Amino acid sequence: MNGGNNRDQIVQKEGHTFPGKTYMEVVLAPAYDEAKRHLLEPMMAIHKAHLIMLDEQQLISRNEGKQIAEAIRMLDLQSLRISQYSGQFEDLFFQVEHELLDKAGDIAGNLHIARSRNDMSIAMFRLTLRDKMQTALSSVLFLKEELLQFASKHVDTLMIGYTHTQQAQPTTLAHYILAVIDSLNRDVRRLMLAYEHCNQSPMGAAALTTSGFNINRERMAELLGFDGLIENSYDAIAGADYIAEVMTATQITAITLGRFIQDLLLWSTQEYGVLRVSDAYVQTSSIMPQKRNPVSLEHLRSLLSSCVGNTQTVLTMIHNTPFGDIVDTEDDMQPYAWRSLDLLDKLCRLMGCVIATAEVNKEVLRERAKASFATITELADTLVRTDALSFRKAHHIASNVVKAAIAQGIAAHEVTLTLVNEAAIGVIGKPLLLDEVKLQQSLDPEYFIDIRSLPGGPNRDEVRRMIALRRGQYGDHQSWLKAAKEKSSESLRHLDEVLKEWCDS
Numbered sequence: 001m002n003g004g005n006n007r008d009q010i011v012q013k014e015g016h017t018f019p020g021k022t023y024m025e026v027v028l029a030p031a032y033d034e035a036k037r038h039l040l041e042p043m044m045a046i047h048k049a050h051l052i053m054l055d056e057q058q059l060i061s062r063n064e065g066k067q068i069a070e071a072i073r074m075l076d077l078q079s080l081r082i083s084q085y086s087g088q089f090e091d092l093f094f095q096v097e098h099e100l101l102d103k104a105g106d107i108a109g110n111l112h113i114a115r116s117r118n119d120m121s122i123a124m125f126r127l128t129l130r131d132k133m134q135t136a137l138s139s140v141l142f143l144k145e146e147l148l149q150f151a152s153k154h155v156d157t158l159m160i161g162y163t164h165t166q167q168a169q170p171t172t173l174a175h176y177i178l179a180v181i182d183s184l185n186r187d188v189r190r191l192m193l194a195y196e197h198c199n200q201s202p203m204g205a206a207a208l209t210t211s212g213f214n215i216n217r218e219r220m221a222e223l224l225g226f227d228g229l230i231e232n233s234y235d236a237i238a239g240a241d242y243i244a245e246v247m248t249a250t251q252i253t254a255i256t257l258g259r260f261i262q263d264l265l266l267w268s269t270q271e272y273g274v275l276r277v278s279d280a281y282v283q284t285s286s287i288m289p290q291k292r293n294p295v296s297l298e299h300l301r302s303l304l305s306s307c308v309g310n311t312q313t314v315l316t317m318i319h320n321t322p323f324g325d326i327v328d329t330e331d332d333m334q335p336y337a338w339r340s341l342d343l344l345d346k347l348c349r350l351m352g353c354v355i356a357t358a359e360v361n362k363e364v365l366r367e368r369a370k371a372s373f374a375t376i377t378e379l380a381d382t383l384v385r386t387d388a389l390s391f392r393k394a395h396h397i398a399s400n401v402v403k404a405a406i407a408q409g410i411a412a413h414e415v416t417l418t419l420v421n422e423a424a425i426g427v428i429g430k431p432l433l434l435d436e437v438k439l440q441q442s443l444d445p446e447y448f449i450d451i452r453s454l455p456g457g458p459n460r461d462e463v464r465r466m467i468a469l470r471r472g473q474y475g476d477h478q479s480w481l482k483a484a485k486e487k488s489s490e491s492l493r494h495l496d497e498v499l500k501e502w503c504d505s
Helices: 002-014 021-038 040-056 062-074 077-081 092-104 106-112 117-153 173-198 217-223 233-238 241-267 295-318 334-357 362-371 376-387 391-408 417-428 436-442 445-451 460-504
Strands: 158-163 166-172
Touching: 002 021, 021 040, 021 077, 021 092, 021 334, 040 062, 040 077, 040 092, 040 106, 040 117, 040 217, 040 460, 062 092, 062 106, 062 460, 077 092, 092 106, 117 173, 117 233, 117 241, 117 334, 117 460, 158 173, 158 362, 158 445, 166 173, 166 445, 173 241, 173 460, 217 460, 241 295, 241 334, 295 334, 362 445, 376 391, 376 436, 376 445, 391 417, 417 436
Parallel strands: none
Antiparallel strands: 158 166
């Protein structure tokens, strides 16, 4: 009895017809809000392109096309942008279709010839992702430019490189930053490839089997500024790998940058004492006046994790879904993709600003490198050259030198030839041919850097060569992005010009 009473109460509250009140609240209203914010312009572009193609294929008369074009141009898009979901129409598509029918009459219904919400929705998603990827890539390249500038300033900035969070070998700050740049460079290439696969047209697939009308799918792709056509019509509406690829590339980029931020936060501590974030990006404590909290870096770290989370949500929502048209890969999922790209855009811009204005204590880094045993690999290498020892024996001697020096409280630059010979006698039973000049040279971090001139090493000339090469790659990526932006914006301008010409004739 209670179950029956509950049913009656729910029906009374929810209503007898679609959409039920709670369904509206949980699904339709949020989807409508996202659509009016992100999908309205792509929807209009598809309407315009489809109309032009129908006219060119003589599937409608020019007079009919003109009537529909006038109705499209009369739509009050701003009113739609600020509108609230009422439940009168299922979604934004049907609301726009209603307004077109209201303005042009029944003839506006022909705009849906050989078209479905299926291919339209996928096209709108792809157009939206295309736009957001262009914006995100622009900001990634801005960050890359600032990192290149930063590296150029620090070719001579000695520092210790770390492995397993322990002091390893001397390098330069520029060499370290170039490693970050190269990781980011691969991220850019991944995003560019994902963009290429995303920027393909599903239009003409209709529901999933194309249409009996003689439409021109290639022309639709051209009109919308797509780079090509998703040939198989079932793939056009079922395939979700395009968004998975975009999200994977975005996720890897956010992970790359998050790892970099971890180091920047460490460098900002008083104990490390190397990086000073600009006053514009720090906050003080409410109780401790001495504090300079690098909160910009903290927010970058947490929001990059949020970006990773959004991308993972997309991948999880796609996982184990049927291979076909289904809502899991559409309205509920797409906003997470948009948010991840929006975050990547903003965070790269902020990080670029923080890097560009940060100060580095070069002297602290240099003195730390001189006092550390990070150069000890070169002592072992030098013993191989001067005494013709096997590297393993040389390594053993060098290791004993470090142990003895630490036990005596001696810094690396204070190690004497006597101490080294004592270590050698313990390993090979005799003193070394090594002289004092060679010893001090082998313990000098400057020499350590200079001698490592192999491709990719920290030698200054090699680092300058790499920076110049990366600047060329940056220019190539900027040119690619400029061409991509111009192609998509020009295609949208062309649609408006054609419809204006029709209406003015």
